[in-house]
Each structure stands twice: as structure tokens, then as C-alpha cells.
Amino acid sequence: MVSLALAILVLPLLAFLVIVFVTWDYKFPSAAVAIVAIGIAMVLALLVVFPQVMAGQTDHAEISWLRLLPANAPAGGTEPFLRLGVAVDPLAAIMLVVVTVVSFLVHVYSRSYMIEHGHLDPGYSRFFAYLSLFTFSMLVVVLSNNLLFLFIGWELVGLCSYLLIGFWYDRTARRSVHLLPPWVAAKKAFITTRVGDVGFLIGLIILWNTGGTLQLSQLFEQAEAKTGPLFAASLLGQPVLFWACLCLFAGAVGKSGQFPLHVWLPDAMEGPTPVSALIHAATMVAAGVYLVARTYPLFEAVPQALSVVAVIGGFTAIFAASMGLASNDIKRVLAYSTVSQLGYMMLALGAGSLAAGMFHLFTHAFFKALLFLAAGSVIHAVGTNDITEMGGLRRFMPRTYYTMAIGSLSLAGFPLFAGFWSKDDVLAAAASRAGPILLAFGVITVFLTAFYTFRMFFLTFHGKFRGPVTAAVETVGHHPATIDAETHEAGLHESDGWMTVPLIVLAIPALLVGFWGSPLFNSGFQRFLEGSNYVETQPNLVLAVLGAVLAIAGIGAAWAWYGARAYVTEPLTRFGMAYRVLNRRYYIDEFYMWLIDKGAIGLSYAVAVFDREGLDGLVNGVASAFASGGRALRTAQTGRVQNYGLALFGGMAVIALVLVIVPLVRP
Amino acid sequence: MEFLIPGLRHFLVLGSILFALGMYGVLSRRNAIGILLNIELMLNGVNLLFVAFARYLSSEQELAGQMFAIFIITQAAAEAAVGLAIIIAIYRQRRTIQVDQLDLMKG
Numbered sequence: 013m014v015s016l017a018l019a020i021l022v023l024p025l026l027a028f029l030v031i032v033f034v035t036w037d038y039k040f041p042s043a044a045v046a047i048v049a050i051g052i053a054m055v056l057a058l059l060v061v062f063p064q065v066m067a068g069q070t071d072h073a074e075i076s077w078l079r080l081l082p083a084n085a086p087a088g089g090t091e092p093f094l095r096l097g098v099a100v101d102p103l104a105a106i107m108l109v110v111v112t113v114v115s116f117l118v119h120v121y122s123r124s125y126m127i128e129h130g131h132l133d134p135g136y137s138r139f140f141a142y143l144s145l146f147t148f149s150m151l152v153v154v155l156s157n158n159l160l161f162l163f164i165g166w167e168l169v170g171l172c173s174y175l176l177i178g179f180w181y182d183r184t185a186r187r188s189v190h191l192l193p194p195w196v197a198a199k200k201a202f203i204t205t206r207v208g209d210v211g212f213l214i215g216l217i218i219l220w221n222t223g224g225t226l227q228l229s230q231l232f233e234q235a236e237a238k239t240g241p242l243f244a245a246s247l248l249g250q251p252v253l254f255w256a257c258l259c260l261f262a263g264a265v266g267k268s269g270q271f272p273l274h275v276w277l278p279d280a281m282e283g284p285t286p287v288s289a290l291i292h293a294a295t296m297v298a299a300g301v302y303l304v305a306r307t308y309p310l311f312e313a314v315p316q317a318l319s320v321v322a323v324i325g326g327f328t329a330i331f332a333a334s335m336g337l338a339s340n341d342i343k344r345v346l347a348y349s350t351v352s353q354l355g356y357m358m359l360a361l362g363a364g365s366l367a368a369g370m371f372h373l374f375t376h377a378f379f380k381a382l383l384f385l386a387a388g389s390v391i392h393a394v395g396t397n398d399i400t401e402m403g404g405l406r407r408f409m410p411r412t413y414y415t416m417a418i419g420s421l422s423l424a425g426f427p428l429f430a431g432f433w434s435k436d437d438v439l440a441a442a443a444s445r446a447g448p449i450l451l452a453f454g455v456i457t458v459f460l461t462a463f464y465t466f467r468m469f470f471l472t473f474h475g476k477f478r479g480p481v482t483a484a485v486e487t488v489g490h491h492p493a494t495i496d497a498e499t500h501e502a503g504l505h506e507s508d509g510w511m512t513v514p515l516i517v518l519a520i521p522a523l524l525v526g527f528w529g530s531p532l533f534n535s536g537f538q539r540f541l542e543g544s545n546y547v548e549t550q551p552n553l554v555l556a557v558l559g560a561v562l563a564i565a566g567i568g569a570a571w572a573w574y575g576a577r578a579y580v581t582e583p584l585t586r587f588g589m590a591y592r593v594l595n596r597r598y599y600i601d602e603f604y605m606w607l608i609d610k611g612a613i614g615l616s617y618a619v620a621v622f623d624r625e626g627l628d629g630l631v632n633g634v635a636s637a638f639a640s641g642g643r644a645l646r647t648a649q650t651g652r653v654q655n656y657g658l659a660l661f662g663g664m665a666v667i668a669l670v671l672v673i674v675p676l677v678r679p
Numbered sequence: 680m681e682f683l684i685p686g687l688r689h690f691l692v693l694g695s696i697l698f699a700l701g702m703y704g705v706l707s708r709r710n711a712i713g714i715l716l717n718i719e720l721m722l723n724g725v726n727l728l729f730v731a732f733a734r735y736l737s738s739e740q741e742l743a744g745q746m747f748a749i750f751i752i753t754q755a756a757a758e759a760a761v762g763l764a765i766i767i768a769i770y771r772q773r774r775t776i777q778v779d780q781l782d783l784m785k786g
Binding site for chain 1: 702705706707714778779781782783784785
């Protein structure tokens, strides 16, 4: 089975190499290579590996990579090798399915998305090469049985994210002053996640130095033993493992856009929409959650670390949802909801339920990828991201409309949709162990999620089309003055089959996949994931009903304000100051800019002064001391050989005199 | 008139006088050839000491002092040849051999 897993891993890498070295100049063949490679990988994952893991088989294999002895290796412990390897277990199998399925559908979708007004994007081959490289990197993260190997994949997905956000690197910012050009957004994403990744790396170093290994299985053994160097008290009286877990979690915070490193994800929406669906909704941003899940036995051994995870997750859930309320960019609304839903997953993990967190990750990957791809279909037709310039699209894009409706209902947690079951599971976990405040955060977020999702949905698809005339001119070809509303709208059209079929395919899991983990089907997902560790839990009926009611209330509120009447001015502006604060994302980006501007640059200035005056002064002082000393001494150098002779013989005479006098004086 | 009988002391005084005269000449002469002549004087003063010590102090190692003297004479011949060659080269270059005018190395 390991060889199959390796085949799944290597196929996208091969596609990347083939595109780069063979089909770079031919656009459609590049797309074909990428789609076929990931297609085979998906079939292998879905039809071979996943059923085998379902049947209870797990497997792993590894190679010795570097001969390297940890600083204080445990006595009689591991061989002095850094190992690289893959492991196939239920957790990896679930991610394998998510990554290959979503990636395949996104590849198919991109085939048409990257054609604008009949013109292939100039970077068509580059796009598919990056997508393939990303898929490979993500599979490295998923399949690794070793934290170092995982870290390599982790950095690679970060690189691919950077490359793909900045894919249209020559484009300038869209109209609004608050939006960044893609190349700036790419840098912002890369640097912000790097802050967390430094934490991850420090965590790895701590584990390597105290635990003496980076093999997950060996670390888990040490964590379960509850004694040993990892549990030695350190800073603030906490065990070493606590700080190691906190460092690993810092990496997860960066990657998964959790507070306070959430600022990069909304700006990452400047990349092409299929990228947002694949990387910034379904897979890479979920890698943070996956990292915590993968190293879960370590976190379980130090409950204090789990509490940190729960607090950050619960706060991020409600915090990001509130910002989603006031955004007018269709993709940014979805980005905020992604941050918020990732917060839910962290909350569940922090509340001690691995299964609930992963279940939400599993359902979220499908319905959020669906929502992003549907949003991409809308953007492709309308040519703008601004939902205030859309409206009435349901008549022109029925397939997009219905599939997006399924995705939105699932995200909002409408009863029986996939998101309902997993969100319910998260809330039940929070209720049992996270305390009343975090539970309240989670419950309020249900309402906010339903409201902003359907605000976006109604503004996009209902009412009258509010777009600018120029958008339609490009597609119809008439002069603005000569077209009326009818021809204007006639330029809007449904996307082609390459784009709508993935939507329809994704709508199926967005609708149905929740049942696998629902009490109706005996919590199959949770049993599969946790295996023998699974603990039977009673479904929390009160919370389920409360969640359903809040979701429906949120949808109703959105209908009352945005669906039932024409959109002229933003109804939320009645909240005045509060709306402005939300619309400007709590001014956190401005605060960070100020911090960097005043703090970092001020510090740099102080350091520069110290360098110039202090260090350079020291070096220059040494130099000038030698220079002035030299100036004084050069007068002795007359160039006349007889002066030197005089010094020579004079010195000799002095020595001779001393040799004569000293014995006389000494008694 | 005991002190008129030649002994080691007389040779030492004579050798030291020769050496000191040579040293004075080396330090005070301006002409490079004069300096070279004075160096010969110093060397010969030293030679005299070697031979005198060899003769009076160590009858067993008499040859050692004499060998030194012969080596120094040989060396002095070579030095005179090289020195004169250098002086000729300097003269062709600078049209003078007054050493107080040859101060290219002044710092």
C-alpha cells in the first residue's frame, strides 16, 4: 500500500516536471498532463488506498536520510539517523481523499477558468505547473510520518501559495484603495505565514533536542509515557512539551490564518479563484488544523496547550465571522468564513475532540471549495468581485445558482446539509469541555455565518443586475450608449461544462458527506478516524436544535434585508461606527502597518545609529589610532642608512654598557 | 717595561681600535666607497680578535678561530664585489654616491 501512496505522491510531481520541461510552450497539453496525473492519483486514492484503510489496514515505510545524532539522545535509544518516510493511517487517508478529489476538480475547472474572453491566459502552462507542484507538496504534508519531512512539504505549499497568489504579478490593484496588487498580496501572505513557520521550526528544534527524534510514532510513545525529558519542567514551570506544542501551534496559526496572523488570507484572494478554492479554502489552510491533528497525542499530553488552541480557535471563529458581515467582495466574504470555520476546527481540537475537528475539516473542504468555484464562475461572467455590482444572476447562471445555494446552505449549517452535522459536532465538543464563553462564541458564530453567507448569496443572485455597463460591453460588443438593460444583461451567460461539472460534482459531497459522521449513521467518520480510541458520545439535541434555529434565523434576517427588497444603500450602515470598524477589519492591517512602520523601522533606525556611531566608530577608531601612530613614527624613518647604522651601533653600545655595569652594581 | 712584551691584551686593544675606527668611519663618511672601506676595517678588526683568541686561549681549538678569520676574509671579498656593483648601479642611476642624498626610503 505504501508503494501506491508513493505513486499518488509522485504523480503530481511528474506532471509538474513534464509541464516545465516538455509541454511549457503548448497550453492545452499542459492542462491535459496535469489533469490526467491528478486524475489517476485521485482514482488510486479513492478506489484503492481509502478502501484498504477503511478495512483496517495501515502501513508505513521510511528511509534513512542523514546520519545525525540529537544533542542529548536518550540512552540506548534511536539509531543516529534522520529518517524520511510515509505513513498511511485513517487520518492521512481522509486528507488524501480531500486533497486529491478537490485538486482534481479544481484542475478540471481551471481548464476553462484560465481562458478569459476567448483568450488563453499567457501563463496557462505556468498555472498548471504550479497547481501540480502544490498538489505534490500538499501530499507530502499529508503522508509524512516525520515532522521534518512534513515541514519540508509545509514550506513547499507556502511557496506554491506565494507563487499562485502572485500569479498575475503584472496586474495592478483593483479599484478600491484598500486592495493590494497581487504581487504585494503574495508577499504579505508569505511573510505573515513565515512568522508562524519560525515558531514551527523552533518547535522542531525543541523536540529534536529533548525528545531526540522527529519520528511521530516515537514522539507519541514518549508523550504517552508521561515521563522523560519532554516532561521536565522548564520556563514558567511548564513542561518542555508544552512549549514545543505551542511552537508547533504557532505554525498552524500562521498557515490556518488564525488570530493574530489572519491578515494574509483575505488579501490572498487576489490570486486566481481556483487557487483560492484549492489552497485557501480546502487544503493548505487546513494544513494547520491537520498539523495539530497529526501531532494530537503530543497536545493531549499537555492539556494547557489544548486550552490555548481552543481559545485561539473560538475567538478566531467569531472574530472572522464579524468581519465577513461587512465585506462587499464575494471572495473576501468566503475568505473570512474560511478563517472562521478553521477557528471552529481549532476550537473542536482544543476541546479535546480530534474527530469533531477533522470532521469539520472534511465537510468544509468540499462545501467551501464548491463555494469558491461557484464564486469564480460568477466572477468569470461578471468581471468583478464586488457583490454590490452583481444581482439577479440566478436567471443567467442557473447551474451556478443551484450549486452555490447548496454550498451556502451547507456553510450556514442548514439542517441535514454536510456543514450542519460537522458544526453540530464541533459545538457538542465545545459544550462538553471548552467552557461557557467559548461555547457562546461558537453559537453566536452560527448566526453570523448564516447571515453573511446569505447576504452575499442574495446580493449576488437575487434582485436586479446592478453591474456597470462596461462589463457587458466586453462580452456583447456594443457601444455603452446604444445598449439598454436587456442587451446588457444578455451578455451574462452560464459558464461552460468544464466549470459547471466540477460544481455539480462538488455539490454531492456538500449535500451528503455529513451523513457519514452523523448520529443517524452511527458516527461512522469518528469511529473510522479514532479507531479503538473512539468514545461513544450522546448527541446533544438541545445544541443541535439551537444551531438549526440560529442558522435559519440568520438566513431569514439576510432575506429580510437583502433578498426581499432592492439593494440601494447598505442596510448595515445604520450601525454607523460599528459597520465602519468591521468594514475596515478592525483596523488591524493598519495597526500592523503602523507597528512595522514605527516599531520595526524605529528599531532599525536605532540599530543603524548604533552601527554607524558605535561599531563603525570602534573600527574607525582602531584604524585612526594606527594612522596617527604611524604618522608619529614615520619621522624616525629618515631614509639615510647612516642614521640606521648609528641606532644599530648605539644600541649595541648600550647593551654592552649594561652588560658591564649590571654585574658591577649587583652585590 | 713589562707591558711592551706582546700578549693577548695588545691584540685585543688593537682589534678594538680598528673596529671602533671602522665604525666611526661607517657612521660619518658620506661617500659610499669610504663606507665600504671602513666596513673592511671593522671586519679586519674582528679578524684580528679571532686569530688572537685562537692563538692565546685555546690551543686545542686553534683552527676554529683561524677558520673563522678565513671565512670572514672570503665573505669580505664577496661583500666588496657586491657592494661595489651596487654603488656603480646607484651611480649610473643617480649620478652620485653621497649616501646622505640617497634617501628614497624616507617615511
